[in-house]
Amino acid sequence: MRKGNYRHILICIAVCLIGNVFTARAQSVTGKWYGIGNPDIPGSSNSYLCEFIITQNGSNVTGYFNYFFRNGYFSNKLVGRYDASKRLLVLKPLPILYHLSANVGNGVDCIMTGVFKLKVAKVESTLSGEFLSDELHKYTSPPVKVNFRKLGKDEPELKERIKMKDLVLEEAPEVQTQAVPAQQTTAPAIVSTQPTTPLVLPSPTVKATEDAVKMRTNTYIRILDVVTDSVDVDLYDNGDFDADSISIFYNNKLIAHRQELSTRKPISLRVFVDSIEKHNDLLMFAENLGTIPPNSAIMIVKDGSNRYEIPLQSNYQKNGAVRLRKVQRTTLAGQ
Template identity: 35%
Template sequence: MQRLILISLLFFSLCAGAQTSTTTTTGSWYGKADVVLDGTFNNYLTQLIVKQNGTKVEGIFGYYFRNGYQSFFVKGTYDPKTRQISIPEMPVTFYKSNSIDGVTCNMSFEGTLRVSKVGSFIRGAFVSDPRYRYTCPELRVLFSLDSLVEQNEEISSAVVKQLWQPSVDDKIVIDGADGPEIRSAEPVAGKTETKGPEVNYNSLVTRFKQRQSVVATEMAVKSDSIRVSFYDNGDIDGDTISVFLNGNPVIEKQMISAKATTIYIKLDPTKEYNDLSMFAENLGRIPPNTALMVVYDGDNPQEIFLTSNLQQNGTVRIRKKPALVK
């Protein structure tokens, strides 16, 4: 009788332990995220390695997309009553990009843990800010727990890849009294190489001033410096642009495509605002000249669609947010 009681207690404790372990989000999860739109689009092979501590979760989110892999640390929350896991601000490559280095959508993940005899799953979706819900549509995913991976394995930063690094084509622009100073983003012998703009300055400025600069939108940023990337909006049809900061050329005759044309801008604090303008060098095969401009203010991207033609320059007016008074 005592043996039967001991066996029963042992069986009960094992079941209770199994139930406790399976209702945690800790573990390695994998799944395929699909775009919630009509038609056939690229999907994302995703992995979520999570360590849960009470209602807090942290770990690594990674995904394969077309030609590459990205991964980065994430932090979020878990509600044991509703079994809801929430992870905010997860950068995900734009679903129409031709490579993993394309436009980034800032998305949040909301999912629900489900445990059954079949296995453990997290069903949820990646959603963007409502302002970009049409540009960055919802991605639905069903994560499955990888039972072959030990749940108590430490999360190592060694497996995390940096989201982005400057390439040799990227430019840093510092606006000064004598016009913009343009630097290569690639370090040379431990220093940043300084280069002047390889343009016929007077001719280009004259052509720019002959066209009307139309302010398409205004935006406010917190940072003193921003990263700006230009992409062809729609079909890659040979659109070629020059870019001006406060009336001074910073990029000349650059064909835009699915690969980012990126500049880094140090805003002039003495100005009430800084104007960033797109000058159409041609109209491509499908007029007018259109581009998607993504402005990164710290980790926060803002998307602007610009249109230019042979009479008008598309312009974004950038203002610095006033500092909060403590």
């Protein structure tokens, strides 16, 4: 074969290799991505300003999902996988504030999985898809659709965009109206939800807690037979103190609101056990998840001379619950 042909073949191989390298880089999801999320439900005007900060290592993806909603900024670590052959990014479940929440003080988190498709073009690269609720909550928490575009290195991150008042007014007027009154010139309040620190929010109203508890399912840990007309209940933090905060409901009535669990001083209650009612339910509602999720407690129930220790756990989807059942003393003794 002539030298000219060899040279031509080598040039073709080099071009192909370089092209493959550039293609691989172009198909990577590493980088900053920005988009506006909208609930996929008719008539909804609530939007989320969203940001991905992603690092891809092979098919594994890590980074942060940040978003601004109403009057709060939220930051959550993300973990997922990217299938280069399908250009499909799938993220493990993340908490996103419920789209009908009036503000961050009385909002409820929905745990949602992210599914996004990468599209690479000369003009810009995009990640288009949606956040989806689990099977149990898909009818109450609609998908949140987001079209992310890849940002350049010099373009501002979401936290900087929030501080740029004119940009927020241009992109999401309903968010700016909620967050900063017209006469106010300072930037909206930023609330961080990094996993290493508990979520610090304005204290929600009693009504907000009463509404939120209905959006979670009840997980009954135990049905407890008691013989006295009333029982004493003490709740402690289960394990190390991690700033868990709870509310307690008894027979659908709020009897303790937004109290912090301690390892030393209990939350103490006395409840009447109605023999006419078939059952009496104690629910532990998680106001936060503390620094070590989930929200966990030890409930000690004192029924006369009997003492019961019951571990409870609650999160943003489930209330830990105990059902008290009034029985005759002879019935309990015969068990």
